[in-house]
Amino acid sequence: MAGDFRDALFAKHRATLEQAMQAARSRAYFSAYPEAPSGRIYGETAKADADAGFAALLAKPFAPGARQVGAEVSPWGPALRITYPSEDVATLVARAEEAAPAWAEASPEHRAGVCLEILHRLNRDSFLMAQAVMHTTGQGWAMAFQAGGPHAQDRGLEAVAYAMEELGKIPGAVRWSKPAGKETLNLDKTFRVIPRGIGLVIGCATFPTWNGYPGLFADLATGNAVIVKPHPAAILPLALTVRTARAVLAEAGFPEDVVQLAPDTADAPLAAELARHPAIGIVDFTGGPAFGGWLRTHVAGAKPLHTEEAGINPVVLHSTADFAGLCRNLAFSLSLYSGQMCTAPQNLFVPSGGIMTESGPKAFDEVAQALAAAVDALLADPARAAGVLGTVQNPATLDRIAAARGLGRVVRDSGTVEMPGFAQARSATPLIVAVEAADRAAWGEERFGPIAFLIRCKDADEALALAAASVREKGAITALVHSTDEAFLQRAETAFARAGVALSENLCGGLFVNQSAAFSDYHVSGANPAGTSCLTDAAFVANRFHIAMARRPAAA
Structure with missing residues (x-):
């Protein structure tokens, strides 16, 4: 029966x-x-x-x-x-x-x-x-x-x-x-x-x-x-x-x-x-x-x-107690599935004077160079690179990467990697482009794929304000902030909560902003243009x- x-x-x-x-x-x-x-x-x-x-x-x-x-x-x-x-x-x-x-x-x-x-x-x-x-x-x-x-x-x-x-x-x-x-x-x-x-x-x-x-x-x-x-x-x-x-x-x-x-x-x-x-x-x-x-x-x-x-997921860099861990973690987040995740970061807001780290201050260009080097190190082994990057789902993403090269100063260029056993695989490593905060036409919209912008801001407060405003205007599913200052973290929590986006803080180890856990994380908020x-x-x-x-x- x-x-x-x-x-x-x-x-x-x-x-x-x-x-x-x-x-x-x-x-x-x-x-x-x-x-x-x-x-x-x-x-x-x-x-x-x-x-x-x-x-x-x-x-x-x-x-x-x-x-x-x-x-x-x-x-x-x-x-x-x-x-x-x-x-x-x-x-x-x-x-x-x-x-x-x-x-x-x-x-x-x-x-x-x-x-x-x-x-x-x-x-x-x-x-x-x-x-x-x-x-x-x-x-x-x-x-x-x-x-x-x-x-x-x-x-x-x-x-x-x-x-x-x-x-x-x-x-x-x-x-x-x-x-x-x-x-x-x-x-x-x-x-x-x-x-x-x-x-x-x-x-x-x-x-x-x-x-x-x-x-x-x-x-x-x-x-x-x-x-x-x-x-x-x-x-x-x-x-x-x-x-x-x-x-x-x-x-x-x-x-x-x-x-x-x-x-x-x-x-x-x-x-x-x-x-x-x-x-x-x-x-x-x-x-x-x-x-x-x-x-x-x-x-x-x-x-x-x-x-x-769509959304333009932001990262705000204020300070860190583990600069190498920050770079490794961000490198993985930018590289995972070639940036084709709704949770992948795109816009990295960095003060023009750089950030404070456990080993002293790091200038804007030092942050850029360290992040590019971390991506290179992550993808140096072809087998590991293939597993992390996967392939590019839509050929239009490759055109998007090519166009993004002209939007600012290329800190790290996108390239292809060998995919063992798959000679025809469509691959692309992360492109990192440095731009000024005023260049909203460059960073102010989603550019789906392995494309990231290092955005030079006047200071950390402007970085936070721009990041939160971009969420309210264009939408985001994730946000990330790095800071050793509890008062700044509290301001970030308030700003991103008002923007309606899930916030991660100080991720330097094996947890990544891309990840969303069933039964615990509320994926998408319905409170900004990234989703209803x-x-x-x-x-x-x-x-x-x-x-x-x-x-x-x-x-x-």
Whole structure:
């Protein structure tokens, strides 16, 4: 019986869900899915099996269908030659509407059990997902495994935990009694969760699972059917995800079309048509500000819109007790995945007189030279450089680097590195350009990729003011400050809090501003132009459903 299977799924994963819900309340460290790509955890043959499984996907249809699309090319070199069945918007919506009632009528526990089983199976297949993410996004294999697999799965679980927390506040039925003189008025009231409609999840090319899972699982856990529209350059990771979701749904006795994949092409995009369709009740989007702005103009207000867009993440250098550690840490942050992370720093604000360090003052040019040298040292070994940098996802990023060279004085030029085993890989090391604070045309907008600006400011106070103002104006997802002065740190905390951005302080070791931990860090704030929502908080899930009430006089 389907009901027994659904009960069993929830029982199987209940402890994990309860741990996740407690972690979200406490903000303590928690991860349900091991991030180490170890054979002892995932099976001794997991890597070999995934390699064979990935090879078996290449150069053929992913699934049968009359109309096939797909032109993914690995930034590491080869074309994947995988095609995917594609449907028009009317067909996708009709299928979702037909499937939606059964899912909406399921209990929160049954939906949560299905969601956690999907995540469990995705985790089991993390080695295959790593290959899919690596060869669509260009991430290095280790990063693709972690960010595309366990870390993304934690983000999905986090969304389910928040959804269950909010749904748990709604009683199913209550007896309402009100004293009224000599009598008591008694009503029986029932409360039913009503999903908003079909959820639309629009994926990105750089982190399709990490950014896609919060919206996908928040929608599912709150009872909404979902259409997943992947980026044309990174379809495979979300295709694998949807395939797993549909298999679990079918086993649990739900219509597979509760979750559908909607691949498209750059020449015939579906996202705008889907987003404006009246049956779409929620939109989640990760990507650039151009389409993000279109969504905010044409969708926001009509339906909940959750976006993560562009930002110009600032760093303010005031002083440090570990100058070498500061440089090493920043070098890694600038280099990781070739600066193609929404959390990567771009603008480094430095006083014209330099900064104070444990070994005395360092002039502006000394800071610049030390940072460039730290990047060179980090990337000196080709194998390590390949793992840290990964590859450049979009060839347009190389054009952006070339243009940025002319925006100021090049402190460190971008170049290519050897990618062992991948002769055709598209690579680029960080470009560091020194500019004046007045050169806002250079540093005052996002220049996606391995591009950083060292911005000469009058003093540290101007550096902080400019950094905070840039967040308010253009948006940012992360900010970083280095200072040994507690009063300056307090001013920085206040300034960046008012700008609505997460702040890191004095990172010199193995923690980096790029990192965002599920269950603890509030990723994006929704309080500046870098995005409309936080991943994940109560507001991220609570507006994905309504509540309908029925009441009647209580039986005597």
